[in-house]
Amino acid sequence: MPRSASARVRTPGSRASKALPREPVVPQVTVAATPLVDAAAPVLALPVAPADGGGGSPRPGPGTREVEHAFGVSVADEIALAKAKGEPGEVVELPVSDEGRAAEVLFLVGVGDGSDLALRRAGAALARRARARGAVATTVASDAPPTGLRAFVEGLVAAAYRQPRSGLAPEGDGLHEVSLVLPATRRARAEEALGRAVETGRALCRARDLANTPADVAGPVELAAEAARLASVTGLEARVWDEAQLAEGGFGGVLAVGAGSARPPRLVQLSYEPDEGGEPGRRGGRRTPHVVLVGKGIAFDSGGLSLKPREAMVPMKTDMAGGGVVLAVMAALRGLGVRARVTGLVPFAENMIGGASYRPGDVITQYGGTTVEVLNTDAEGRLVLADAMAYADRELAPDVIVDVATLTGAASLGLGRRHGALYATDDALADALLEAGDSSGERLWRMPLEQDYRAALDSPVADIAHVSRDKHVGAGSITAALFLQEFTGGRRWAHLDVAGPARADADEHDVTKGGTGFGTRLLLRWLEGVR
Template sequence: MPISSYVLLPREPSLREAPDLEGEAGTEAPAVTSVAVTAELFAVPFAADLAPEVELPLPTAELLAHYEAKGEAGEIVEVPVAVGEAVGRVLLYGIGDGSAAALRKAGAAVARRGSGRDAIRVVLPEGPVAAFVEGALLATYTFRIGEAKATPVARIEFVGEGAEAEVARGEVIASAVAFARDLANTPSSIKTPDWLAERAVEHVLAGTGTGTANGSRVGASVRDEAALRSGRFGGLLAVGQGSVSPPRLIELSYRPEGATRHVVLVGKGITFDTGGLSLKPTEGMKFMKTDMAGGAAVIAVMGALASLDVPVRVTGLIAAAENSFSGTAQRPSDVITQYGGRTVEVLNTDAEGRLVMADALAYADAELDPDVVVDIATLTGAISVALGKGLGAIFASDDGLAAELTGAGESSGERLWRMPLIEDYVPALRSSVADLANIEAGSTYGAGSITAALFLREFTGGRPWAHLDIAGVGRSGADEGVLSKGATGYGVRLLLEWLSSRPA
């Protein structure tokens, strides 16, 4: 179960008198056979006008004063109450300034307090309810092969009036993030490029389960090894040639009626990265099943567009390969020909993500005629040194595009920090035997993230372009807030926020 099931209930007079709602349809959530007469936990915002939902032993204001509660986002005061002959618990939760970020944090805190229980009933706060629902559902995400040691609350019963659209939006976004996390968390013994392509096609053609996607608006195609060879996708073929699992280029399309603008999203889909012959140490290889997190984000976004009625045309390209080592693997000093004819000297086979993405970017420029191109990748370890684990990096050729994406990051809770494209560093990518080198050749700049972005820019055809380096934020080391240990699904919320706000 990636995230908990949920249902939206009408406002009820009290916890004690909750009616039997067996057969309640609720929203278009996962199938629900019945709604519990009472939940083990009942959560209510600090706001005084919502407190009458339950019968508390003391007035709300006195309880909050006793516990010195300030109403900060995620702050919770737990109060025992009588439920018939049993004891129930009411959670009074703070919502801070009521912003989307605060409600997202509050929703996550409330959901985590329900861990191990069958159900929690939550009175929705005022404000951006979608963010609260999103936070609550994301906090229940789990991924485990075998029996889980700890389980999230099985079911969340949201209580509110007129919140159907906001609750549905929060669920669509949370489900999309959960799907991206599932893809990235799947072991690479299962997750070959072909497996990833099959999951992508299934997901996009099925929509997100809300029934709004249809064949006239979404489409998918996959180039196998033979098609890549005939199409001269030299970067993908070179990176994948050392593996028994051949590469794939996944192309997903969404065409809403009336759309005049076209966005292309490019995701890195390295299903496992050993480093190739430039072999990584063991510690550096442990988490490389998530090296396709950028591609997972693009797949998840493409599957949610129809459900959110995004007005702009979007094409998703996922360059999928396994970077392995064998007698057929590419070697340092090899020269490859990327899609479109540019030649690249491979000085380090562990700088492979930029090689597969260069093919996809060049293809997008030559064949798809996009207005804007955005790529997303766990591209460089150097970006974690620069920005840590709390900020994604954005490099952009267009100031307006950079501002749009940075703003979407703030709204969605996936923050970005703009990094520079320093022209003085471009000569570091020159090769004596090819058009480009895939890493700095004989340079002392040491700006690995910047030169990687500059390398990608070479294949964008001068179009408005942004590169999101998510190597630092693509993985979480702990269960905290909306994150669970493992893949974060970073980029899904940000890109959906940005695409939803773009004009047709």
């Protein structure tokens, strides 16, 4: 077996003047012990719900009377003047002043039907409007159940995110402090939901930071080093294979994809054991479920010899978004008290053009011996994932494997930019992931593993072709999933093709432009429920 190589993280291509992102910057969110009007924040925010079904006016929520008394305003009149409806994410801004108070502006924030989705959007809208003022105190989620409070804070933290910058230009101000004003009877119960929301939000921001870092800074070696660093600060075990150890171990897919780059590939394994004591892998005399997460870690994707057009290449620093999600999820497990054993596997490689690049028509041997006919070097993600999944099956004996990858343009053509494609070999697993997607705001749509299409991957020269040989089949996302299924060993498995929602061209609700971190919240929500 390959020995540990976590210390081997330097490469001649590294740039000493640049570095991977610092720890994610997220607002400090606390439960306030003072009334809303006495908060030391320039922004106060009240919730506004739509009119009752029978008609009438939108209804301002907790804190309204004290705000009206302190500042001499009529919130109902301001709502009517702005023609506000209380829809989720709607914000009315009202300047206020009182020499004895810190508040400068009042936001009236629509909360819609008070659902988790509506509150997540309300939190996102508040964060965007309050960003330039630095701090906010609010009663927006004071009546919400713990799930609603968590959704509100997750939306707020997500929308407050700012991409890391380099150079001399200042980063500008950001939202750094949020005070949640809650009734005294609800504060203790809210603390757990708040803690989980902030931990999840921090993980989301970490995944975004990794995806948004330029590829000249975040190559395979640097990303492997970051994984080892995260392990050291979050209580994980780390193992990193260098290129020589990958060759010794038979990881032909990772090596082939990375062969054309001056920066060598790496394979990262992070291992988490829950804080339960006793024998590793067992809890209370019962075997602990073992989950393996696999993330696509293509640091940059030029397409290789099957070269991408320039426009398609520009966002390809985010082609390691799935790998970034896995690293971010692994780093958050202990903070969330996840009770399952979890192993994260991320194969990092850069798909470039060089004298050693792999070619269309090559036959490569994946980990475990399966031979693969290469037909398109721009379908590289499934080759590195296949190595990691075959290794997981043969060496780690997991109960379930879940991979997450920006795998196919076909998935985004079919589902757009708001849903990830879900493939699964087990209905209960699929249902659990769908539920986690709905509750976390990262929605999935289940797709069929249509076995009638498997024949399109038959190869005359290898065990399997990695893309369809039959132009009449189409279904590129499905055939990619069918290829990956060959390397699961028949274990319970789910595949998340997130090529659409992993990137955004503009801010929308809790999504920010660039790498979105899609999959982080839903995987954490799912893992919190695995027993």
